[in-house]
Each structure stands twice: as C-alpha cells, then as structure tokens.
Amino acid sequence: xxxxxxxxxxxxxxxxxxxxxxxxxxxxxxxxxxxxxxxxxxxxxxxxxxxxxxxxxxxxxxxxxxxxxxxxxxxxxxxxxxxxxxxxxxxxxxxxxxxxxxxxxxxxxxxxxxxxxxxxxxxxxxxxxxxxxxxxxxxxxxxxxxxxxxxxxxxxxxxxxxxxxxxxxxxxxxxxxxxxxxxxxxxxxxxxxxxxxxxxxxxxxxxxxxxxxxxxxxxxxxxxxxxxxxxxxxxxxxxxxxxxxxxxxxxxxxxxxxxxxxxxxxxxxxxxxxxxxxxxxxx
Amino acid sequence: xxxxxxxxxxxxxxxxxxxxxxxxxxxxxxxxxxxxxxxxxxxxxxxxxxxxxxxxxxxxxxxxxxxxxxxxxxxxxxxxxxxxxxxxxxxxxxxxxxxxxxxxxxxxxxxxxxxxxxxxxxxxxxxxxxxxxxxxxxxxxxxxxxxxxxxxxxxxxxxxxxxxxxxxxxxxxxxxxxxxxxxxxxxxxxxxxxxxxxxxxxxxxxxxxxxxxxxxxxxxxxxxxxxxxxxxxxxxxxxxxxxxxxxxxxxxxxxxxxxxxxxxxxx
Numbered sequence: 001x002x003x004x005x006x007x008x009x010x011x012x013x014x015x016x017x018x019x020x021x022x023x024x025x026x027x028x029x030x031x032x033x034x035x036x037x038x039x040x041x042x043x044x045x046x047x048x049x050x051x052x053x054x055x056x057x058x059x060x061x062x063x064x065x066x067x068x069x070x071x072x073x074x075x076x077x078x079x080x081x082x083x084x085x086x087x088x089x090x091x092x093x094x095x096x097x098x099x100x101x102x103x104x105x106x107x108x109x110x111x112x113x114x115x116x117x118x119x120x121x122x123x124x125x126x127x128x129x130x131x132x133x134x135x136x137x138x139x140x141x142x143x144x145x146x147x148x149x150x151x152x153x154x155x156x157x158x159x160x161x162x163x164x165x166x167x168x169x170x171x172x173x174x175x176x177x178x179x180x181x182x183x184x185x186x187x188x189x190x191x192x193x194x195x196x197x198x199x200x201x202x203x204x205x206x207x208x209x210x211x212x213x214x215x216x217x218x219x220x221x222x223x224x225x226x227x228x229x230x231x232x233x234x235x236x237x238x239x240x241x242x243x244x245x246x247x248x249x250x251x252x253x254x255x256x257x258x259x260x261x262x263x264x265x266x267x268x269x270x271x272x273x274x275x276x277x278x279x280x281x282x283x
Numbered sequence: 284x285x286x287x288x289x290x291x292x293x294x295x296x297x298x299x300x301x302x303x304x305x306x307x308x309x310x311x312x313x314x315x316x317x318x319x320x321x322x323x324x325x326x327x328x329x330x331x332x333x334x335x336x337x338x339x340x341x342x343x344x345x346x347x348x349x350x351x352x353x354x355x356x357x358x359x360x361x362x363x364x365x366x367x368x369x370x371x372x373x374x375x376x377x378x379x380x381x382x383x384x385x386x387x388x389x390x391x392x393x394x395x396x397x398x399x400x401x402x403x404x405x406x407x408x409x410x411x412x413x414x415x416x417x418x419x420x421x422x423x424x425x426x427x428x429x430x431x432x433x434x435x436x437x438x439x440x441x442x443x444x445x446x447x448x449x450x451x452x453x454x455x456x457x458x459x460x461x462x463x464x465x466x467x468x469x470x471x472x473x474x475x476x477x478x479x480x481x482x483x484x485x486x487x488x489x490x491x492x493x494x495x496x497x498x499x500x501x502x503x504x505x506x507x508x509x510x511x512x513x514x515x516x517x518x519x520x521x522x523x524x525x526x527x528x529x530x531x532x533x534x535x536x537x538x539x540x541x542x543x544x545x546x547x548x549x550x
Contacts, residue, residue: 182381182382182383182385183385183387185350185355185379185381186379186381186385187398187402188355188373189353189354189355189373189377189378189379190373190378190398190399190402190403190448191373191375191402191403192402196402200398200401200402201387204387204389205389207389279389281388281389281428281429281430
C-alpha cells in the first residue's frame with residue numbers, strides 16, 4: 001500500500017500544486033484519450049509529470065520559498081509517509097461517510113427518477129424541488145444537522161446523501177425521459193411485459209445519463225463530505241485540514257490535499273471505466 | 284378502374300384461406316391539432332402465404348393499420364383477426380420489422396437477435412439463428428455492435444431477428460425507406476427470396492410504387508385523411524422477379540397506371 005501510494009503521489013500532487021485546475025483537466029483529457037495510447041505518448045506524459053515535479057522542487061529550493069507558504073513535493077511526500085499512521089484513520093472515516101451517504105442518496109435518487117418519469121404530471125410538480133436541492137449547497141445545512149444529531153457521522157452522511165441524491169436523480173430522469181417509442185414497440189411486439197420493457201429497454205437506454213449522474217453526484221458527495229468535516233466534525237480528512245492549517249504544518253496539510261485529489265481522481269477513473277463498460281455504445 | 288382491373292390476375296389462389304382479416308377498422312386519435320381520423324372503415328383479407336403491399340402517401344394511415352394488425356394499437360372501431368383469433372395485443376405468430384432496423388445500440392448483433400427469445404423466456408434457437416445469419420450474409424458479424432454495421436446490414440439483422448422466432452406473419456413498416464437505392468434493390472431481392480423460400484405471409488408498407496409492384500402479389504392502395512382503401516390491385520408479373528423487370532414495358536405501364544390513379548384521386 002505504502003509503496004504504491006508513493007508511486008502515485010508525485011504525479012497527482014504536482015498537478016495539484018502547480019497548475020491547479022488546468023493540471024486536473026489535463027489529466028482528464030489524458031484519460032479520455034486513453035485506449036489507443038502509444039508508448040511514445042506514455043513516455044511524454046511521464047516526462048511532463050517528472051519535469052513539473054522536479055521543476056517545482058528545484059524552483060521552490062532556488063527561491064527559498066518558506067515551507068509554510070509552499071512546501072516542496074519531496075517534503076509533502078515525506079510528510080505523507082511519516083504522518084500516515086495518524087492520517088489513515090481519518091481517511092477511512094471520510095471514505096466511509098462518502099460511500100454510505102452516496103449509496104443512500106444515489107439509490108433514492110435513482111428509484112425516484114425511475115418512478116417519477118413514468119408520471120409526467122407528478123414529475124412537473126416534483127422537479128422544481130429537486131432543482132432546489134441541486135442548486136442549494138447542502139453544506140449550509142450542516143450546522144443545523146449538527147444541532148440535531150451532534151458531531152458524529154450522522155449529519156455528514158445526511159449532508160452527503162442530500163448533495164449527491166438530487167444530482168443522480170436529475171441526470172437519471174433525463175436519461176429515463178429519452179423514450180424511443182420504436183424500441184418500446186419492438187419489445188412489445190415480441191410480447192414484453194412492462195417490467196421487461198423497463199429492464200431491457202428503458203434502463204439500458206438511460207444508462208449513459210445514469211452514469212453521468214453517479215459521477216457528478218459522487219464528486220458533489222466528496223465536496224460535501226470534506227466541507228461537512230471542516231464545519232462540524234471531530235474526525236475525517238476535512239477535520240485534518242483545519243487541524244494542520246491551524247498548526248501551520250503545511251507539508252502535512254498538502255499531504256491530506258494529495259489524498260483528497262487521489263480520492264477524486266479515483267472516483268473519476270472508476271466511473272469512466274464503468275461508462276466504457278456499460279455505456280460505450282453512445283461514444 | 285377497369286384499366287386497373289385488367290392489369291392481370293393474382294398468382295395466389297383467390298380461394299386460399301384468409302390468414303388475417305381486418306373488418307371495418309376505424310381509428311381516431313387525439314393529436315395537438317385536434318382529433319385525427321386515421322382509418323375509416325378499412326376491410327381487408329390477407330391470404331395465406333401472400334405478399335401484400337400497402338401503398339399510399341404519408342399520413343394515409345397505413346402505419347396505423349399495420350401497428351393495429353401487430354396488436355400494438357387498439358382500434359376505435361372494427362376488428363382484426365388472425366385466423367379465428369382476435370388481435371388485441373401482440374401475438375407470437377406475428378413479427379414486426381420496423382423502419383430503420385431498430386436494433387438496440389447497446390447490444391451486439393447476436394444479443395440483438397436473441398432479444399425476442401429473452402423476452403419470451405425461452406432458449407435461443409442457435410442453429411436457426413446461425414442458418415439465417417448465413418442466409419442473409421451476416422455470418423462472422425455476430426460480435427459487431429450495430430453502429431459498426433451499414434444500414435443494409437442492420438436491416439438484414441432485424442429481418443433475422445424477426446424470422447428467428449419463426450412467425451407465420453411478417454409485418455414490415457417501410458423497412459427499406461431509409462436505405463440508398465442500390466441497397467434497397469438488394470434488400471428487395473433478398474426479401475423476395477426469403478418469402479419464396481419460407482412462404483411466410485408478408486404485409487409490407489411502402490410509399491414507393493416501384494417497390495410495391497416489384498414485391499407484391501396484391502397492392503392495396505390507400506388514400507389519405509381519412510385513411511381508406513382506394514383500390515386493390517393484383518400483380519401478375521412472373522416470379523422470381525429480377526431488378527431488370529423494373530425496366531420492362533409491362534412494369535412501367537402498370538406503374539404509370541397506379542400513379543395516374545393516385546394523382547387522379549388527389550386532384
């Protein structure tokens with residue numbers, strides 16, 4: 001686990017450190033163009049990563065940037081290793097909260113989307129409220145939830161479910177609304193039942209949008225998990241960010257950010273893979 | 284009208300038993316612009332083993348009629364029977380072939396063809412599917428996704444999908460309308476061959492006079508708004524018909540006669 005992490009950290013950490021958003025989107029398109037990647041392209045991608053990490057290491061050294069402003073990649077890596085025994089319990093908490101909250105939110109969102117799209121009138125009534133849930137930052141509810149449920153996991157899990165569920169629902173509903181009457185007629189002409197039409201036609205047809213919903217929903221969930229931990233939590237990676245910044249322990253602070261970046265990218269890669277496997281027909 | 288009647292006698296015995304019967308079919312439906320009268324008292328007997336083409340301009344209710352015969356729509360009035368059985372819902376003896384192949388894009392060719400078996404919860408007849416795929420020239424394409432196949436290949440796959448469950452009636456809703464002229468000729472030849480080999484009863488919708496004349500034993504000409512049967516024409520051209528038959532004087536004469544009739548009614 002440790003050695004594997006060490007291999008990964010510099011690549012992701014460097015992108016996070018130097019270029020921020022641009023570095024991330026570069027990583028995204030590198031993934032998206034995957035499949036037919038040649039050895040030469042792989043070499044260039046690794047070379048660029050090495051140049052960025054090595055360059056920032058060198059420049060931070062030359063200009064003697066203080067550690068409390070921007071630690072060197074090597075210091076971040078070292079902090080991650082030395083601090084790992086103290087960080088990993090928080091990592092587990094964050095991942096568990098995210099998984100549980102997302103599982104609850106996504107299942108409710110998916111089922112709601114599947115049911116509500118069958119009744120256009122009910123959909124018209126419900127949609128504005130779902131939009132309200134999508135557009136209102138659920139993070140704002142955390143202090144309220146803390147009052148009711150305390151500083152344990154519950155308020156954070158509820159916030160994650162509230163943040164990811166509506167996202168999953170609104171995208172899945174878009175998918176379920178794309179009815180192709182000819183394909184439904186085809187299934188019916190072979191004697192399909194309503195349930196078969198749902199499982200064999202409607203769900204596969206909605207699948208690309210369902211996967212988009214799950215991806216966006218889980219990223220929203222991650223944001224909300226970390227935010228909720230920063231606002232009202234005694235544990236989790238969000239809590240660690242508060243802790244390390246208040247102690248001005250920047251290498252450790254950036255080590256936690258690196259872990260968050262890895263979680264985020266893993267979510268993206270996972271759903272990218274799921275999409276390739278289950279919804280590649282719409283490429 | 285006598286001129287049309289003189290086009291020739293049907294090759295299919297008029298005394299052959301009726302396979303499907305449409306009695307006084309009427310259909311109204313609610314559209315945004317108001318109530319549409321799609322079918323008006325349409326009565327028709329389809330004979331066992333015949334190739335019947337329904338020809339008419341768009342909006343003449345020919346698709347509505349076919350979908351009702353497939354049991355996919357209800358009627359506002361009248362009845363449809365298969366033998367003695369009333370058709371009010373899809374029937375296992377009747378298979379439908381749709382415009383533009385209608386393959387499921389998330390399934391490969393083989394999985395698309397096995398769909399009817401899956402829906403009926405029976406084991407796919409692998410031997411029959413294999414033979415049919417070979418017959419239509421799709422052997423070796425089983426694992427291809429629909430988007431990797433040409434329009435003609437997709438439509439051939441959809442024909443295999445319908446024939447795989449061995450129905451006795453094939454309903455075809457302008458199946459080759461979206462194909463280019465060359466592919467269309469090819470498909471027309473193929474469907475003629477399949478019909479001659481299997482002796483299925485085929486009801487085929489088209490708005491092409493040439494296609495109808497080339498394929499049909501009888502042509503049912505429909506007029507629009509409301510959809511009515513205008514004329515039923517026997518086509519006595521000898522079989523098998525090759526593409527070259529389309530340029531013979533007999534063929535052109537018949538095509539012109541049908542065209543004149545449709546133009547005349549429209550005016």
